[in-house]
Amino acid sequence: MSNTICQTIKKSTFFWQFNLRTRTLAAIAGAFVILTAIAAAGILIDPASYAPQFQQKNLAPSLTHPFGTDWMGRDMFIRTVKGLSTSLWIGLLAATVSSVIAVIMGVAAATMGRRTDSFILWLVDLIQGIPHLILLMLISFVLGKGMFGVWMGVALTHWPILARVIRAEVLAVRNSQYVLAARKLGSSRWKIAVKHIMPHVVPQYIVGLILLFPHAILHEASITFLGFGLLPREPAVGIILSESMRYLTAGMWWLTVLPGASLLMMVLLFDQIGENLRTLMNPSSAQE
Amino acid sequence: MHLAAYIGRTLIRGVGLLVAVVLVTFVLVQASPIDPMEAYVTAENPVSQEQRDAIAAYWGLNDPPLERLEKWVSALAHGDMGTSMYYRQPVTEVIRVHFMNSLMLMAVAWILSGFFGFVLGVVAAAYQHTRVDKFIKVYCLLIASAPTFWIGLLILMVFAVWLGWFPLALGTPIGKEAAAVTLGDRLYHLVLPALTLSVTGISQIALHTRQKLIDVLNSDYAVFAAARGETKWQIVYHHGLRNILLPAVTLQFGSISELFGGSVLAETVFSYTGLGYVAVVAGTKLDLPLLLGIALCSGFFVFVGNLTANLLYPLIDPQIREGMTHE
Numbered sequence: 001m002s003n004t005i006c007q008t009i010k011k012s013t014f015f016w017q018f019n020l021r022t023r024t025l026a027a028i029a030g031a032f033v034i035l036t037a038i039a040a041a042g043i044l045i046d047p048a049s050y051a052p053q054f055q056q057k058n059l060a061p062s063l064t065h066p067f068g069t070d071w072m073g074r075d076m077f078i079r080t081v082k083g084l085s086t087s088l089w090i091g092l093l094a095a096t097v098s099s100v101i102a103v104i105m106g107v108a109a110a111t112m113g114r115r116t117d118s119f120i121l122w123l124v125d126l127i128q129g130i131p132h133l134i135l136l137m138l139i140s141f142v143l144g145k146g147m148f149g150v151w152m153g154v155a156l157t158h159w160p161i162l163a164r165v166i167r168a169e170v171l172a173v174r175n176s177q178y179v180l181a182a183r184k185l186g187s188s189r190w191k192i193a194v195k196h197i198m199p200h201v202v203p204q205y206i207v208g209l210i211l212l213f214p215h216a217i218l219h220e221a222s223i224t225f226l227g228f229g230l231l232p233r234e235p236a237v238g239i240i241l242s243e244s245m246r247y248l249t250a251g252m253w254w255l256t257v258l259p260g261a262s263l264l265m266m267v268l269l270f271d272q273i274g275e276n277l278r279t280l281m282n283p284s285s286a287q288e
Numbered sequence: 289m290h291l292a293a294y295i296g297r298t299l300i301r302g303v304g305l306l307v308a309v310v311l312v313t314f315v316l317v318q319a320s321p322i323d324p325m326e327a328y329v330t331a332e333n334p335v336s337q338e339q340r341d342a343i344a345a346y347w348g349l350n351d352p353p354l355e356r357l358e359k360w361v362s363a364l365a366h367g368d369m370g371t372s373m374y375y376r377q378p379v380t381e382v383i384r385v386h387f388m389n390s391l392m393l394m395a396v397a398w399i400l401s402g403f404f405g406f407v408l409g410v411v412a413a414a415y416q417h418t419r420v421d422k423f424i425k426v427y428c429l430l431i432a433s434a435p436t437f438w439i440g441l442l443i444l445m446v447f448a449v450w451l452g453w454f455p456l457a458l459g460t461p462i463g464k465e466a467a468a469v470t471l472g473d474r475l476y477h478l479v480l481p482a483l484t485l486s487v488t489g490i491s492q493i494a495l496h497t498r499q500k501l502i503d504v505l506n507s508d509y510a511v512f513a514a515a516r517g518e519t520k521w522q523i524v525y526h527h528g529l530r531n532i533l534l535p536a537v538t539l540q541f542g543s544i545s546e547l548f549g550g551s552v553l554a555e556t557v558f559s560y561t562g563l564g565y566v567a568v569v570a571g572t573k574l575d576l577p578l579l580l581g582i583a584l585c586s587g588f589f590v591f592v593g594n595l596t597a598n599l600l601y602p603l604i605d606p607q608i609r610e611g612m613t614h615e
Contacts, residue, residue: 122304122305125301125305126305126308126309126312128545128590129305129306129308129309129545129587129590129591130309130312130313130545130583130586130587130590131545131546131548131549131552131586131590132545132546132549133548133549133552133553134548134549134552134567134582134583134586137567137568137571138313138316138571138579138583139316141316141571142316214433218433218435221435221437222435222436222437222549222553225435225437225553225556226552226553226556226568227568227572228568228571228572241435241437241438241441244441245441245557248441248444248445248449253445256438256441256442256445257442257445260434260435260438260441260442263435263438264430264433264434264435264438267433267434268429268430268433271429271433
């Protein structure tokens with residue numbers, strides 16, 4: 001009897017949630033599809049399509065060239081998409097590596113005793129004690145310019161914030177009533193870790209990972225813009241923008257405005273996915 | 289007494305961090321594959337092998353790394369950071385000259401972004417769910433997601449190229465002797481980079497302040513104050529500001545690290561000869577002493593920011609002050 005009541009209540013709440021939930025899910029899916037399309041396009045694009053064509057230099061945006069062409073007659077739209085795709089892949093790789101470091105550090109700090117904890121916190125302070133960009137410049141420079149240097153630099157500098165979040169989460173859960181109760185009831189450490197701690201940490205991790213992407217992408221673009229990142233022959237948004245600086249006075253606004261705006265769009269899409277996922281996964285805001 | 293111990297602990301931690309910063313920077317530069325000799329001797333002015341050896345000996349490039357580090361540290365203890373390879377001047381001198389430019393830029397941007405960010409956050413929270421709030425939120429989200437250097441380029445394009453109100457580049461007028469540069473000239477060249485940094489620095493503090501103030505306005509005591517007949521702005525003034533000021537101050541001091549990174553980008557966009565600009569030059573020329581000096585300087589700068597925030601807590605928040613004396 002009570003079981004059926006329970007079920008009807010459950011059903012009705014689920015139904016009531018349905019619309020908003022679907023809408024949020026649709027937003028996530030939409031953003032995801034666009035990003036996948038950019039990533040795939042970058043691989044599929046034929047380098048010949050953005051090769052210099054000197055008979056059509058310095059064209060303003062038109063239907064055939066949505067973003068115009070530069071002083072070498074390269075189609076800026078295709079170059080931008082290619083650059084976005086490069087940024088996306090670097091961001092993906094760097095953020096993933098960084099988040100794995102963060103999980104290892106965060107969990108180790110929370111579980112392996114006081115000394116490890118204070119050492120890791122000290123490490124976090126150290127990395128945050130040097131301005132990010134200067135550290136990034138140093139690392140990517142030491143590892144040689146180019147893609148490898150950039151993603152290593154981004155991966156090695158972005159874990160502290162997420163590591164702190166995960167450490168705090170694990171610490172809070174570890175000392176919570178139900179974990180203490182489970183321990184008293186004789187559950188094994190492994191079972192407690194999988195059943196009680198993981199469900200709390202995993203959502204935090206996923207959201208943290210997705211919110212790392214925008215940072216990774218923006219830092220990649222900045223470091224490339226300063227000349228420490230990708231090489232000038234590689235199409236990257238940072239390169240495009242640093243080249244466009246020389247043509248600002250010539251009134252070629254499209255070289256600056258449009259590639260930058262598309263980078264902004266991409267970052268916003270990632271933000272959207274992250275924030276929507278956070279809303280969905282957090283039980284206290286899932287019904288809003 | 290407790291305050292002294294607290295300050296002492298923070299200082300010791302800070303010094304430890306600075307030492308680690310120096311070590312990390314040194315190891316990184318040592319491991320770099322770029323040969324400083326190749327970076328210095330360009331193809332345009334070829335030099336003989338003997339000259340190369342002489343330069344290498346002059347710079348101490350042949351000494352083992354440990355010895356170089358030792359030399360550098362012992363000189364540092366005497367207040368000497370060595371000589372910049374690129375500028376051919378003492379590092380302290382290079383940093384001093386350019387640091388003043390950067391400091392001016394960052395101070396202006398820091399104060400402006402802190403003030404306007406706070407005000408915008410308060411306004412957004414007070415008018416929650418209205419168009420004003422939405423506008424501020426969207427603005428902050430957009431700015432936070434946009435690359436700083438792109439914002440700088442846009443500002444440069446609009447105000448320097450199209451409108452022609454401000455100079456295109458550099459920290460001082462071209463072709464003017466250093467002695468003849470007036471404060472007005474400097475300020476005139478400072479406007480655009482400072483504007484860039486302020487515009488981009490606002491979003492974080494505004495969003496943070498907004499959230500905190502909304503929490504306060506939804507609290508029981510704020511509702512009770514409304515029931516007593518206080519107006520919205522009275523509630524904000526009496527109950528809100530004191531509660532949200534501390535996190536805002538913390539955040540603003542904590543953002544100094546980011547401000548430094550932002551100023552590197554802004555200075556590069558506007559060719560404003562500050563410390564960030566020099567850092568990029570030092571990095572591309574592999575000027576080891578200069579780069580170490582700048583890393584140390586930036587680390588020190590961030591540390592001072594955090595320390596100031598820590599020391600301000602007891603002044604602003606009576607709870608912390610009480611906690612200290614009863615510890």
